[in-house]
Amino acid sequence: MIRVLLVDDQHLIRAGLRMLCDAQPDLEVVGEADNGRDAVSLAERLAPDLTVMDLRMPGLDGITATGRILAARPAARVLVLTTFGDDDHLYPALNAGACGFLLKDASPEDLLDGIRRAAAGDSPFSQDVLRRLVRRAMQAPTGEPRTAVALTARERDVLALVAEGLGNTEIGERLHIGVTTVKTHVTSLMTKTASPNRVRLALYAHGA
Incomplete structure (x- = not known):
């Protein structure tokens, strides 16, 4: 609870x-x-x-x-x-x-x-807010280049929509999958990319 x-x-x-x-x-x-x-x-x-x-x-x-x-x-x-x-x-x-x-x-x-x-x-984060955070972060000096990881085709689809700032419900509707499935993919993406939250995951998607 x-x-x-x-x-x-x-x-x-x-x-x-x-x-x-x-x-x-x-x-x-x-x-x-x-x-x-x-x-x-x-x-x-x-x-x-x-x-x-x-x-x-x-x-x-x-x-x-x-x-x-x-x-x-x-x-x-x-x-x-x-x-x-x-x-x-x-x-x-x-x-x-x-x-x-x-x-x-x-x-x-x-x-x-x-x-x-x-x-x-x-x-x-709300979609517009996340986009603004990502834009601001991308303008900052970058550190070490990101490490490439192996993603499934569906994980790449989900990652692209996270980068757009979409929430789980919107991603599910866009990809015609359940919210629980979206959450599973997002959790897997965070683990694979060592991203602690959606902002970092979106930055990863943008190559930052």
């Missing part, structure tokens, strides 16, 4: 997220907060597996709250869910320690997939 803490200053958003999570057999909402200060307190008291964090909130904002949560519990997982996907919000959130960054226009399927992946140690 994945224990989730929801943080958003809009009651309607929190209610929708709770309903979405409560309908899943493997997710349990253990707490809610409408501001960063309460989020830090609840995260310390409840020790959730994952905190779903809004960024713009009155009082203590989500970026500062994320930093404080991770300062107190370095192994904590904080997944940003926000309306604002610009660099002024993205990079400070990642610098604060957020493990992923999803936009609120994500489909319910992609949001649930992101929650599960974040709790499992992955780094989920």
